[in-house]
Amino acid sequence: MYTWITNENDRAQWQAFVDAAKKKDPAFNLTLEGPSFNDYWTKVKTRLSSSGAPCIITTQAARAQELKDLTVPLDDMVKSNNIDVSMYNKAMIDGLTVDGSLRGIPYDAEPVVLYYNKDLLSAAGVKEPTLNYTTAQFTSDLKALTKDGVTGLAVPPGFGSGPGLPLAFANGNEPVKDGKLDLTNQGLVQDQQFAFDLAAKEKVATAPQASDGTDVPEQQFMSGKAAMLIDGPWMYDTLTTKTQGKVGIAVVPSTSGKSVGMIQGSAFAIAASCKDKEAAFKNIMKITTPEVVGAVGAARGTVPSVESAVKDWAGNKPAADVAVVEALLKSGRPLVTTPTWNQVETNFTQYSGDGFRGSKSAQEILSTIANSAK
Amino acid sequence: MTALPTLTVKNAKKPARVTGHGKLAAVYLAPGMLGFLIFIVVPLVASLVISMFDWPLFGTPKFVGLDNYVRMLTGDPVFWTVLGNTLFFAVSYTVLNLVLALALSTWLHNLGSWGPFFRVLFFVPVVTPMVANALVWRLMLTDDGVVNSFLANFGIHGPSWLSDSQLAMGSLIAMSVWQGIGYNIIVLGAGLNGISPNLLEAARIDGAGAWQRFVRVVLPMLSPSLFFCTVMTIIGSFKVFTQPYLLTLGGPGESTNTIVLYLYRNGFSFDKLGYASALAWALFVIVMLITALQFSQQKRLVNYDN
Numbered sequence: 001m002y003t004w005i006t007n008e009n010d011r012a013q014w015q016a017f018v019d020a021a022k023k024k025d026p027a028f029n030l031t032l033e034g035p036s037f038n039d040y041w042t043k044v045k046t047r048l049s050s051s052g053a054p055c056i057i058t059t060q061a062a063r064a065q066e067l068k069d070l071t072v073p074l075d076d077m078v079k080s081n082n083i084d085v086s087m088y089n090k091a092m093i094d095g096l097t098v099d100g101s102l103r104g105i106p107y108d109a110e111p112v113v114l115y116y117n118k119d120l121l122s123a124a125g126v127k128e129p130t131l132n133y134t135t136a137q138f139t140s141d142l143k144a145l146t147k148d149g150v151t152g153l154a155v156p157p158g159f160g161s162g163p164g165l166p167l168a169f170a171n172g173n174e175p176v177k178d179g180k181l182d183l184t185n186q187g188l189v190q191d192q193q194f195a196f197d198l199a200a201k202e203k204v205a206t207a208p209q210a211s212d213g214t215d216v217p218e219q220q221f222m223s224g225k226a227a228m229l230i231d232g233p234w235m236y237d238t239l240t241t242k243t244q245g246k247v248g249i250a251v252v253p254s255t256s257g258k259s260v261g262m263i264q265g266s267a268f269a270i271a272a273s274c275k276d277k278e279a280a281f282k283n284i285m286k287i288t289t290p291e292v293v294g295a296v297g298a299a300r301g302t303v304p305s306v307e308s309a310v311k312d313w314a315g316n317k318p319a320a321d322v323a324v325v326e327a328l329l330k331s332g333r334p335l336v337t338t339p340t341w342n343q344v345e346t347n348f349t350q351y352s353g354d355g356f357r358g359s360k361s362a363q364e365i366l367s368t369i370a371n372s373a374k
Numbered sequence: 375m376t377a378l379p380t381l382t383v384k385n386a387k388k389p390a391r392v393t394g395h396g397k398l399a400a401v402y403l404a405p406g407m408l409g410f411l412i413f414i415v416v417p418l419v420a421s422l423v424i425s426m427f428d429w430p431l432f433g434t435p436k437f438v439g440l441d442n443y444v445r446m447l448t449g450d451p452v453f454w455t456v457l458g459n460t461l462f463f464a465v466s467y468t469v470l471n472l473v474l475a476l477a478l479s480t481w482l483h484n485l486g487s488w489g490p491f492f493r494v495l496f497f498v499p500v501v502t503p504m505v506a507n508a509l510v511w512r513l514m515l516t517d518d519g520v521v522n523s524f525l526a527n528f529g530i531h532g533p534s535w536l537s538d539s540q541l542a543m544g545s546l547i548a549m550s551v552w553q554g555i556g557y558n559i560i561v562l563g564a565g566l567n568g569i570s571p572n573l574l575e576a577a578r579i580d581g582a583g584a585w586q587r588f589v590r591v592v593l594p595m596l597s598p599s600l601f602f603c604t605v606m607t608i609i610g611s612f613k614v615f616t617q618p619y620l621l622t623l624g625g626p627g628e629s630t631n632t633i634v635l636y637l638y639r640n641g642f643s644f645d646k647l648g649y650a651s652a653l654a655w656a657l658f659v660i661v662m663l664i665t666a667l668q669f670s671q672q673k674r675l676v677n678y679d680n
Contacts, residue, residue, distance in 0.1 A: 042643045045431040069432040209516055209536055210623040272432070343644045350625035353537040360627070372452065 061095025104267030236301025261332030
C-alpha cells in the first residue's frame with residue numbers, strides 16, 4: 001500500500017489496521033511505503049506512473065477530486081461483492097464520489113478538535129473549555145496561558161492543518177462553494193485574520209516557519225511549551241500519551257459558541273495502474289469492516305467511518321472527550337476541495353509566515369492564492 | 375643567410391585519400407554520442423514537445439501550441455518574480471563565492487604546512503549532501519534556533535532569518551556560499567600552484583609591492599581558472615533548488631522562490647508538466663545566453679600564456 005507515513009504515529013496507525021485484520025484472517029499482510037503527508041499528494045502521482053506501483057493507495061474525501069485520474073471507480077466491485085456502503089458515514093461517501101462514481105472506501109470520519117494541556121490550564125487558573133467554547137473566551141484563555149516560556153497555541157504553517165480553516169468551519173465558513181474555490185468570502189477571510197492575529201497581534205501563538213510541517217507544533221505541545229493545539233483525532237493516542245501533562249480535547253471555538261465540526265476522512269482506493277483490481281478490493285474490504293475500524297479507533301483514536309463502530313472508539317476514552325467528538329460529528333461538515341487544492345496548500349504554506357508575522361493580511365494572501373490556483 | 379628555396383615538385387601526385395578513418399572515428403565516438411543522444415538530445419527535444427501541450431501527470435495531454443510560453447511571459451507575474459529572484463541569487467552568490475574563494479585560496483597558498491588541512495576543511499561542505507547541509511542550517515536559522523539562542527545570551531533578539539522577506543534570500547545565499555566555496559578554493563589553489571614563482575620573484579625585484587604583484591601578475595595568470603570557476607558557478611547558481619525547497623519552501627511570500635523550484639512545483643505538485651517544460655526551456659535559453667556572453671569576453675579577459 002502506498003500511503004503517508006509522516007511519523008511513528010502514522011506507521012502505528014497502519015499497523016493497527018493490519019493487526020485488526022489479522023484477527024479474522026491470520027494470513028493477511030500489507031506492505032507499507034510512502035512519504036510524509038505533505039509530500040504524499042505530489043509523490044503519489046509520480047509513484048503510480050512508475051512500474052511496480054502498489055495497488056492500494058490512500059486518499060481523502062478532501063482530495064478525491066484531485067486524485068480522480070489515479071483511482072478506479074469502485075461501484076461495480078461494490079455491487080458484485082454485495083457491500084452495503086450505506087453503513088459508512090454519508091458525508092464521507094459523498095465526498096469520495098467523483099463524477100458519479102465512488103472512488104474509495106472510507107475508514108474514518110474525523111472532526112478536527114482542540115487539544116489542551118490540563119496541567120498548564122490549571123496552573124494558569126484557566127477553566128477547561130466547554131462544549132460552547134467561544135473565540136472570545138479562547139483569546140482570553142490563551143492570553144492567560146502565555147507566560148513563563150509557555151505559548152498559548154502551537155501553530156503549523158499549512159491551510160487545512162492550520163488553525164485558520166477549522167476556526168472558519170466552526171463559524172460555518174467554507175473554502176469551497178459548488179465545487180469551486182471560494183477563498184475570498186468575507187467570513188473565511190475574517191476567521192483566517194483572527195488566526196493570524198493570534199500570533200501577530202496578541203502574541204499568544206508562535207509564528208511558524210514555512211518548513212515546519214505539522215511536526216514542530218505537535219512537538220511543542222507534547223513538550224509542554226504550548227498549552228493548546230488544533231489537530232485531528234488521528235493524533236489522539238500520541239498526544240494523550242506522549243505529552244508532558246494530562247491532555248483533554250474540546251470543540252474548536254466559534255464566535256457564537258455553536259461550533260460546526262470540520263470533518264476530514266481518509267479512504268482506501270485502488271490505483272488505476274493496478275493489475276489485479278479484484279484482489280485489491282477484497283483486501284480493502286478486509287480492513288474496512290466495522291470490527292477493524294472499531295479496533296483501530298480504540299487503539300489509535302481515529303474516529304471510525306462506520307457509525308456502529310464509534311462505540312468501540314468511545315469505549316476506552318473519557319466521557320468528556322467522547323461528548324466533544326459526538327457533538328462535532330453531529331454538527332459537522334466535510335472538508336471538500338477542488339483539483340487545484342495542492343496548489344492552494346503549497347502557496348498558503350509559502351505565504352502564511354508573512355500572515356502570522358503581520359506583514360500581510362489574510363485578504364491579500366487569500367486573494368493572491370485564489371488568483372493563482374484558478 | 376638566404377632563405378631556403380621551396381621546392382615544387384611537378385606533377386606531384388596528391389597523397390592517396392586515406393579511407394577507413396571516418397568509419398573508425400564513428401566507431402570510437404559511438405558510445406559517447408549514444409549517451410549524448412539518449413540522455414541529452416532526446417530529453418531536450420521531448421521537453422520542447424511537452425511544452426506545447428497541457429500535460430497532466432496522470433491523464434491525457436492536450437495540444438495548446440505556444441500558449442504555455444504566452445502565459446509564462448504575459449499572464450504569470452510569479453514568473454518574473456521568480457526570474458528576478460534567481461538572477462539576484464546567481465549574481466550575489468557568484469560574486470561572493472569568487473571573491474571569498476580567491477581570498478581564501480591566496481591565503482592558503484601562503485600558509486605553508488597548514489594549507490592542505492584547511493583546504494580539506496573548506497571542501498567538506500561541498501561533498502556532504504546538500505539536503506543534510508540544508509537541514510543543519512535550518513536548525514541554526516529557525517526563530518529559536520542555534521543562532522538566535524546564541525544572540526539571546528548577549529541580550530540581542532535575533533531576527534527571523536528564514537521568515538523575514540528581507541533576510542530570507544540573504545540566509546540562502548550565505549548557506550550556499552558556505553557550501554560551494556570549497557570547490558572554487560581547490561580549483562583556484564591549483565591555478566595558483568601553476569604560476570611560476572620566477573615571475574613573482576622578477577616582479578618583486580622590479581619593485582612591485584604585494585598588492586601590485588597580486589593584481590598585475592597573479593590575477594592575469596590565474597584568469598583561465600577564474601574563467602572556469604565563473605562559468606561553472608553561474609551555471610550552477612541558476613539551478614538552485616534544494617536550499618529554498620528545504621529552508622523556506624519558496625517563502626516568505628515569493629521572496630525565495632527560484633525558477634527550478636517553481637518549475638518543479640508546476641510539474642509535480644500542480645500537475646502542469648507542459649508549463650513546467652516551458653519554464654525549463656526559458657531557463658535553458660537564459661543560461662545559454664549568459665554562457666555565450668562570458669565566452670565572447672574570453673579573448674579580452676582571459677590570458678592563456680604560460
